[in-house]
Amino acid sequence: MDTSAFFDHLGTAFAGDPQTSDPLDPRWTRIATDVAGYTGPNELAVLNAAAALLPEHEAYLEVGTFKGRSLVGAVAGNEGKKFYAMENFLEFGMAGQEARAELEDNLRTYAASADIALLEGDCFTLMAQPGAVDAPVGVYFYDGEHTLLSHYLALAAVEPLLADEALVLVDDATWPVVQRAHRIFLRRHPGWSVAATWDAAHADDPRWSNGLHALVFRRTGRRTRMSRVDEGLRIYQTRVQDRLNHAAWAVADRFPGITKRVAAVVMGRSRAIGDDDH
Ligand SMILES: C[S@@+](CC[C@H](N)C(=O)[O-])C[C@H]1O[C@@H](n2cnc3c(N)ncnc32)[C@H](O)[C@@H]1O
Numbered sequence: 001m002d003t004s005a006f007f008d009h010l011g012t013a014f015a016g017d018p019q020t021s022d023p024l025d026p027r028w029t030r031i032a033t034d035v036a037g038y039t040g041p042n043e044l045a046v047l048n049a050a051a052a053l054l055p056e057h058e059a060y061l062e063v064g065t066f067k068g069r070s071l072v073g074a075v076a077g078n079e080g081k082k083f084y085a086m087e088n089f090l091e092f093g094m095a096g097q098e099a100r101a102e103l104e105d106n107l108r109t110y111a112a113s114a115d116i117a118l119l120e121g122d123c124f125t126l127m128a129q130p131g132a133v134d135a136p137v138g139v140y141f142y143d144g145e146h147t148l149l150s151h152y153l154a155l156a157a158v159e160p161l162l163a164d165e166a167l168v169l170v171d172d173a174t175w176p177v178v179q180r181a182h183r184i185f186l187r188r189h190p191g192w193s194v195a196a197t198w199d200a201a202h203a204d205d206p207r208w209s210n211g212l213h214a215l216v217f218r219r220t221g222r223r224t225r226m227s228r229v230d231e232g233l234r235i236y237q238t239r240v241q242d243r244l245n246h247a248a249w250a251v252a253d254r255f256p257g258i259t260k261r262v263a264a265v266v267m268g269r270s271r272a273i274g275d276d277d278h
Pocket of ligand 1: 070088090099121
């Protein structure tokens with residue numbers, strides 16, 4: 001993926017500076033209105049522009065599809081490109097389970113001609129499964145679980161799958177927890193840089209939701225496997241943390257009120273934006 005071409009081309013999708021202006025194409029606002037989800041119109045414009053520039057033989061990978069808003073935005077008009085989407089339908093309790101039917105419906109309505117492989121399961125397991133994604137990933141969009149470890153692994157686990165040059169877009173990146181994970185990861189991994197930051201002015205900003213950061217990866221060596229430390233962290237996440245997450249969502253389903261209050265305290269600071277007090 002020619003990431004410089006992407007940044008040069010991106011301006012043509014917006015009326016002015018993407019940070020502070022609306023996308024020119026009204027489709028992104030329409031999708032953000034019609035398809036339930038968590039990504040803003042400016043984010044959809046960026047995802048779509050990135051997918052449009054994918055070279056032949058490279059693929060687009062999304063983690064965290066929910067009901068399909070970001071995927072529908074990315075695939076629009078991008079027939080002929082290959083898309084992979086990973087979703088475990090775990091978050092949001094029962095609503096997460098219901099998301100599957102709504103996702104399938106949305107893909108039928110808005111993305112019938114797109115080439116999408118929907119991979120159901122835990123992304124950190126799927127990404128390490130040989131052949132699950134069988135083309136170099138030129139564009140990667142991460143919108144899955146938002147803990148420090150999962151954001152670190154979101155980069156570590158995908159690195160072996162990336163093309164030699166790749167664009168990596170991370171949602172909710174205005175949250176301190178995401179930026180901290182990126183700082184820790186980038187200190188330990190050559191070839192990565194933060195290329196653009198479209199931050200949210202406040203939680204659920206109508207253009208940028210909770211912020212989108214663009215990272216660029218350029219492979220510097222021949223290594224195509226995770227380091228031992230990163231692999232250890234991945235194993236912890238998939239064998240221990242994933243089970244704890246399942247248990248926590250089961251509790252959240254039974255006691256939604258208490259869980260919401262506990263979550264607000266636990267996640268408050270790591271997800272605070274600007275003057276938000278939550
Ligand atoms: C915020 S939602 C995604 C929103 C979506 N991109 C949109 O545009 O509306 C996050 C999704 O990530 C999924 N998810 C969280 N952790 C995951 C994991 N480890 N593997 C796969 N999917 C995961 C959740 O089930 C949830 O549906």
